[in-house]
Amino acid sequence: MSAAASVTHSYGDTIMMEKKEEEMREASPFSSPTFPISGEFLNDDNGALDFFELLDLHQPSFELPPSSDLPVDPPPAASATSTATASSILSSSTEAGAGEENKANKTDGTSGGSSKEGEGRKKKKKTRQKRAREPRVAFKTRSEVEHLEDGYRWRKYGQKAVKNNPFPRSYYRCTSARCGVKKRVERSPEDPAVVVTTYEGQHTHPIPAVLRGSLRPPTPPLPLLLSELLPTLGFGLSSYLRPPQPLDIRLLAAPRPLTTISATAASGDRRSQQRWNKPAEAAAVTRDDGLLQDLLPLQIRKKEK
DNA sequence: CGCATTTGACCGGCGC
DNA sequence: GCGCCGGTCAAATGCG
Ligand SMILES: [Zn+2]
Numbered sequence: 125m126s127a128a129a130s131v132t133h134s135y136g137d138t139i140m141m142e143k144k145e146e147e148m149r150e151a152s153p154f155s156s157p158t159f160p161i162s163g164e165f166l167n168d169d170n171g172a173l174d175f176f177e178l179l180d181l182h183q184p185s186f187e188l189p190p191s192s193d194l195p196v197d198p199p200p201a202a203s204a205t206s207t208a209t210a211s212s213i214l215s216s217s218t219e220a221g222a223g224e225e226n227k228a229n230k231t232d233g234t235s236g237g238s239s240k241e242g243e244g245r246k247k248k249k250k251t252r253q254k255r256a257r258e259p260r261v262a263f264k265t266r267s268e269v270e271h272l273e274d275g276y277r278w279r280k281y282g283q284k285a286v287k288n289n290p291f292p293r294s295y296y297r298c299t300s301a302r303c304g305v306k307k308r309v310e311r312s313p314e315d316p317a318v319v320v321t322t323y324e325g326q327h328t329h330p331i332p333a334v335l336r337g338s339l340r341p342p343t344p345p346l347p348l349l350l351s352e353l354l355p356t357l358g359f360g361l362s363s364y365l366r367p368p369q370p371l372d373i374r375l376l377a378a379p380r381p382l383t384t385i386s387a388t389a390a391s392g393d394r395r396s397q398q399r400w401n402k403p404a405e406a407a408a409v410t411r412d413d414g415l416l417q418d419l420l421p422l423q424i425r426k427k428e429k
Numbered sequence: 430c431g432c433a434t435t436t437g438a439c440c441g442g443c444g445c
Numbered sequence: 446g447c448g449c450c451g452g453t454c455a456a457a458t459g460c461g
Contacts, residue, residue, distance in 0.1 A: 279432090280435080281452095281454075282435095282453060283434095283435080283436075284451065284452070286450085286451070295452070432459100433458105433459085434457105434458080434460095435456100435457080435458070435459085436455100436456095436457085436458095437454105437455100437457105438453105438454085438456105439455100440451105440452085440454095441450105442451090443449085444449085445446105445449095
């Protein structure tokens with residue numbers, strides 16, 4: 125039930141505007157402080173398990189094994205500052221009863237106008253390989269802006285509207301020649317302030333030391349932390365991890381954001397979910413230091429245009 | 430002029 | 446078998 129479409133209003137205005145962001149930023153620089161961070165990690169062994177799908181389809185009731193070898197700590201709810209929307213970052217409980225489908229407008233011209241001008245598209249690879257089910261890692265970040273800087277260069281190759289989510293999902297691919305890492309970005313249907321970034325694959329190259337002038341330290345912040353946690357799950361994620369950082373001016377205002385890490389692992393039939401709540405300091409993820417400062421000018425410059 | 434984004438079409442899987 | 450849906454391609458467009 126629930127006409128998901130109508131959800132669009134209130135927040136929709138704020139978020140929906142893609143280009144309008146710029147204006148919005150200038151207009152309300154501090155109205156909604158964006159701050160990180162919440163990360164969710166999930167791994168599909170071979171079944172391609174999406175936590176999104178889990179959320180959407182299975183609802184909050186995860187397939188958690190009763191044994192729950194891992195102590196699941198209920199997030200104390202991110203006690204966000206007063207100004208911000210203090211909501212539990214780990215909002216696993218998404219749409220309840222999301223089974224309704226509101227068919228409003230389909231961009232896809234499957235039916236209806238089937239007037240294709242050109243001709244059949246080129247025959248792509250005959251053997252349509254199903255792509256190795258690479259582990260997927262999802263990060264949840266509170267941010268107004270969708271562009272979260274993670275140090276890599278991405279090329280957008282698609283944008284699609286997903287069901288039960290008024291916000292479109294964007295598909296990116298790493299621009300490096302050999303690197304086939306993909307990433308998709310979307311906003312949480314319930315909390316437009318939350319941006320979920322899902323990475324898929326592993327980079328086969330070092331981080332482009334771009335970002336003019338100052339570059340980030342070669343030591344990835346998060347991996348260290350996870351390296352101790354992941355072994356429990358039975359896979360090495362440390363290689364993939366790279367928490368996106370909201371590239372936002374206002375972000376700087378946030379001193380010590382709360383970091384919530386959640387992991388969902390799927391091994392064959394079993395699924396185990398883990399959640400960690402740690403202060404940012406402990407995670408040391410928030411070593412924004414001078415990095416953001418460097419990015420600032422870059423952002424501003426863009427905004428200007 | 431090169432490259433990133435935009436955007437509609439197409440495709441393959443899955444459920445009815 | 447058809448239609449829904451998520452995912453990808455590629456031509457066109459925009460931007461520096
Ligand atoms: Zn890459």
